[in-house]
Amino acid sequence: MSIRHGLLALLDQGPRYGYQLRTEFEARTGATWPLNVGQVYTTLGRLERDGLVVPDGEDDEGHVFYAVTEKGRAELRSWFDTPVPRTNPPRDELAIKLAMAVTVPGVDVTSVVQGQRRHSMKALQDYTRLKGQALTAQESGSDLAWLLVLEQLIFQTEAEIRWLDHCETRLAQHRPAAPAAPAEAAEPDPEPAPSRARRRARF
Structure with a gap:
């Protein structure tokens, strides 16, 4: 800014x-x-x-x-x-947090994503309520300026929630598959092979 x-x-x-x-x-x-x-x-x-x-x-x-x-x-x-350049995007703390979380053993990344989504949804509700108030009170250029800022925050938060949904899907796709259960060992034959052969010969 x-x-x-x-x-x-x-x-x-x-x-x-x-x-x-x-x-x-x-x-x-x-x-x-x-x-x-x-x-x-x-x-x-x-x-x-x-x-x-x-x-x-x-x-x-x-x-x-x-x-x-x-x-x-x-x-x-x-x-x-002059357009605001996008060649050097500002550091985003949430993106950095998730990038680090997926590389640190013991961090429940899905829990991090879900906690952030709850927080972002609450923020979106607050921004939407403030937008309604701004629309009701819109009388001057300053009110319009605040309304534009609010709408930018709403769009930004909506995009963040969509990105968090995408992150959760991506995490599910990269979750290691559970190891296959070992094959059950065959039960031992109680009768030795020579005994079976002699029994068949008598018939």
Whole structure:
């Protein structure tokens, strides 16, 4: 997630100070990716260093406002115009966990998958409920922004559940077959072969 470009997008609408940026960022994303003020000011420092924002005065309480520069606007437009690359996908903790679980002896991978599915189903229900509330309250651009984030989370969670179903099927296909039961030994013949031969000769 690009906090850098998210802050530039907010500053493109007018100067703001750190706490305002934090509050608006969380409002537009439904606090899905919470920020702390220190993180905001660290990012602002880097943006200022790169010439993308400049200090733009203070209010009576000493809050320093920041304004986007023309270079910052160009950076923002480039971000909007450039597709998010998929060549280096972000690390997915669940995928890493399952990749490790199938290689570590003693781990019940099926149990891991089923536990995650229950958690993901609960999350999907929560997201769907929040979407209903967002649709009811949709009045502004911020509400639309939150709705889009929610729908992305819903689609992502649905895809995760389908993938977990696939993982369980794959695990079943690769489960080692149970060893075949040993063949039963033939019962010993109580009568020795020479005795049988003599008995047949008498008849």
